[in-house]
Amino acid sequence: MPQLAILSAIALLSFLCTCKGQLSVGFYKKNCPGAEDIVKSAVAKAFQSDAAVPGQLLRLHFHDCIVDGCEGSILIKSSDGKQENKAFGHQGLGGFDVIDNAKAQLESKCPGVVSCADIVALAARDSVVLTKGPFYEVETGRRDGLSSSIDHASNLPDVEDPIDVLLKKFSAQGLSSADLVLLSAAHTIGTTACFFMPNRLFNFHGTGRPDPSIAPGYLAKLQAKCPKGGNVNARIAIDEGSENVFDNQYFINIRNGSAVLQSDGALLSSNTTKPVVELYASSPDNFRRDFGLTMVKMGRLGVLTGSKGKIRKVCSSFN
Ligand code: HEM
Structure with a gap:
């Protein structure tokens, strides 16, 4: 029956699309082998000269995920100053330069492949490990968001919240x-x-x-x-x-x-x-x-996968 065939083709397609659009451990193994090692060594190098780096990077991942999902919008700098990271609740965030540095190395090795959101997630895990915390596998395959707005970050968990x-x-x-x-x-x-x-x-x-x-x-x-x-x-x-x-x-x-x-x-x-x-x-x-x-x-919150979002070339701008 043609109708049945069409329906099962649609079902199969949507199944395939779901698979394509999922996070997975080792997402970059084929397209950018060594990507996780590049992030790891960038974090370790930064840590050697600044003991504050792990705390900054771990916090950065949370602040990325809690506003509009883990899609790298926290990294955006814009000239109008209305980007997400300018919100009151994001005060004191750091580690941006470590992410930028890892991204630059990844772009020269495999251009347009590794998302900024994934670099942030990997760098958070590497920060935990560097400070003698547990290793856990980070799922990757996130893509970067297309917006970053201070208005979306007005209701962050606050230190004085009951x-x-x-x-x-x-x-x-x-x-x-x-x-x-x-x-x-x-x-x-x-x-x-x-x-x-x-x-x-x-x-x-x-x-x-x-x-x-x-x-x-x-x-x-x-x-x-x-x-x-x-x-x-x-x-x-x-x-x-x-x-x-x-x-x-x-x-x-x-x-x-x-x-x-x-x-x-x-x-x-x-x-x-x-x-x-x-x-x-x-x-x-x-x-x-x-x-x-x-x-x-937490790393799964609001992720963009498959054909959603994009892979930025530079993490601080929508290039
Ligand atoms: C329950 C809600 C939370 C509140 C109200 C909160 C609040 C804060 C505040 C006020 C600071 C000090 C910021 C500064 O002066 O630079 C801080 C630091 C920090 N937060 Fe949270 N936080 C929360 C949850 C989290 C979560 C879920 C994570 C990560 C998974 C996280 C990771 C960190 C880290 C690692 C630091 C130290 C940052 C550094 O050393 O630069 N926080 N947090």
Whole structure:
């Protein structure tokens, strides 16, 4: 029957299109062998001269994915200053030059093949590994987005959001309460500017008092590091004592009332997230395994694959 034949041809075609449009591990193996090694060595080289690089690159991947999906729009620079990375919630982002450098090397080896969004995802994984965190396979095959707008980045998870708001913002992206806890644990490396601290340390939710969840002994330490009226650009470790090592100390600090960021401390304030913090505080192996899984999940958010989007030549512009 011709009708049946047409229908099955359509079904087959749509199946093929779906396959073509999916992420997969080793996507560049044939078209650009060695692509992952190029990214890895660019990240390692940058790390040798700047210990801040892994934290920056890991954060960059999250900030790319959380606005319009993991499609490299965070990298765009535009002359009107209305691009996504100019949004308030993206303050302090770094690592752009590392991505640009990796991309330049990839373009000279295999022009027009490797997307900027994939470089960001790979660089995040390499940053985790460089700081002694778990290796996980990164799915690749993302393509780069065609827009980047500051207006799309107005509702990012905020450091002062209460836990129910954080949960809602993550859930809106298909991320669970366990994902919120696990992904926040990226704060096991890196630093924050004192800019994000004053309300937590001196005027929690407008009370004129500090966040009561901070352990008393730790509060004085934090206030000394980010004093009232002090330099908002001064940077302090987020996972104090272990800020250069990707480990589960982050959870132990939170459990002890020694979280630095308010959103991290808030993970103890809900019955859904508190047990997850406690689980990983006492189980480093489970944390290593589950962090990789949640990063793969985050890396799938809103991806463009197949014939959608494009492969940029330079990551900072829509060329
Ligand atoms: C729950 C929502 C989150 C909030 C409210 C939040 C907030 C922040 C803030 C305020 C900083 C300091 C930024 C600066 O001063 O430069 C920071 C740093 C950082 N964030 Fe998050 N974050 C969240 C989730 C995540 C996630 C999901 C990841 C990655 C998977 C991540 C990775 C990082 C890293 C690695 C740093 C250190 C950056 C550096 O050293 O330059 N964050 N975050």
